[in-house]
Amino acid sequence: MLSFVIGTGRCGSTLVHEVLARHPALGFVSNLDDRFAHCPSLVRRGANTLYRRVPAALTRKGRPRFAPSEAYRALSREVSPLLSEPFRDLTAEDATPWLADRLRRFFLTRWEAAGTPQYSHKFTGWPRTGLLREVFPDARFVHVVRDGRAVANSWLQMPWWRGHLGPGGWHFGPLPDRYAEEWEASGRSHVLLAGLAWKLLMDAYTSASCDGWLEVRYEDLLADPRKHVELILDFLDLPWTPAFERGFARHTFTSGRADAYRTDLTPAQQSMLTRSLEPHLRAHGYPLG
Numbered sequence: 001m002l003s004f005v006i007g008t009g010r011c012g013s014t015l016v017h018e019v020l021a022r023h024p025a026l027g028f029v030s031n032l033d034d035r036f037a038h039c040p041s042l043v044r045r046g047a048n049t050l051y052r053r054v055p056a057a058l059t060r061k062g063r064p065r066f067a068p069s070e071a072y073r074a075l076s077r078e079v080s081p082l083l084s085e086p087f088r089d090l091t092a093e094d095a096t097p098w099l100a101d102r103l104r105r106f107f108l109t110r111w112e113a114a115g116t117p118q119y120s121h122k123f124t125g126w127p128r129t130g131l132l133r134e135v136f137p138d139a140r141f142v143h144v145v146r147d148g149r150a151v152a153n154s155w156l157q158m159p160w161w162r163g164h165l166g167p168g169g170w171h172f173g174p175l176p177d178r179y180a181e182e183w184e185a186s187g188r189s190h191v192l193l194a195g196l197a198w199k200l201l202m203d204a205y206t207s208a209s210c211d212g213w214l215e216v217r218y219e220d221l222l223a224d225p226r227k228h229v230e231l232i233l234d235f236l237d238l239p240w241t242p243a244f245e246r247g248f249a250r251h252t253f254t255s256g257r258a259d260a261y262r263t264d265l266t267p268a269q270q271s272m273l274t275r276s277l278e279p280h281l282r283a284h285g286y287p288l289g
Helices: 013-020 031-035 041-053 072-078 097-114 129-135 148-156 177-185 190-208 218-223 225-235 242-248 267-283
Strands: 002-007 118-124 140-145 213-217
Touching (some): 013 140, 013 225, 031 072, 097 129, 177 190, 190 267, 213 225, 218 225, 225 242
Parallel strands (some): 002 118
């Protein structure tokens, strides 16, 4: 089985994918494979085993590490920048024969090299599931959702966030008219624009949901990691093995920054975001207070 962990970005999808990658039956693209155009076949073949065996300190963010990767450099090289940096969501209509062939080759050759029963990859930003389902009809999708106020606050602090350039220079193409009017009415607030980006992406995820789709809230995962990781494993038909238990134990699940927007943003900014995101927050069960 081929599966994809998907989410808006800054939503907890990295944590989910890196925990899943501890499973001995699951292969993945490593950051070494992403970085080097001619990655040794030994690395591709042994990535899963190596990831489970190296010291946990060498797999953590914030330092040079070995870990699963979204592999956008490799995807741009071997498939197309269309997949790595789309200005809109990708649908089945985008699956031209040449693109489908390259995408299929990218994952299936790596899956074969890994020699694992299953293979998984993570995408953030646009869902891309229309295209992915067209190329891989049996794929399954784990959608990680996080409170849009937390996502917007986190985006604003990322060095790669291009929202400071406005919709003419950011990652997501033009705003729909209703969102553009909302942004103008706010005085072109940077905080609101980040919230509108979350709404824009969540609209796309709602439209893109399909069979073989599981939604997991990041906050629920932090509150009860074992329960929700077990739900994901069941969805992917993966057993909780002793080897996975050892990998699971390497991860720390902390909610320390889960709602940092409450201190990072002013009360007025929080109120503005909550008013704007209210329907989407309610749809995913988030309290407004």
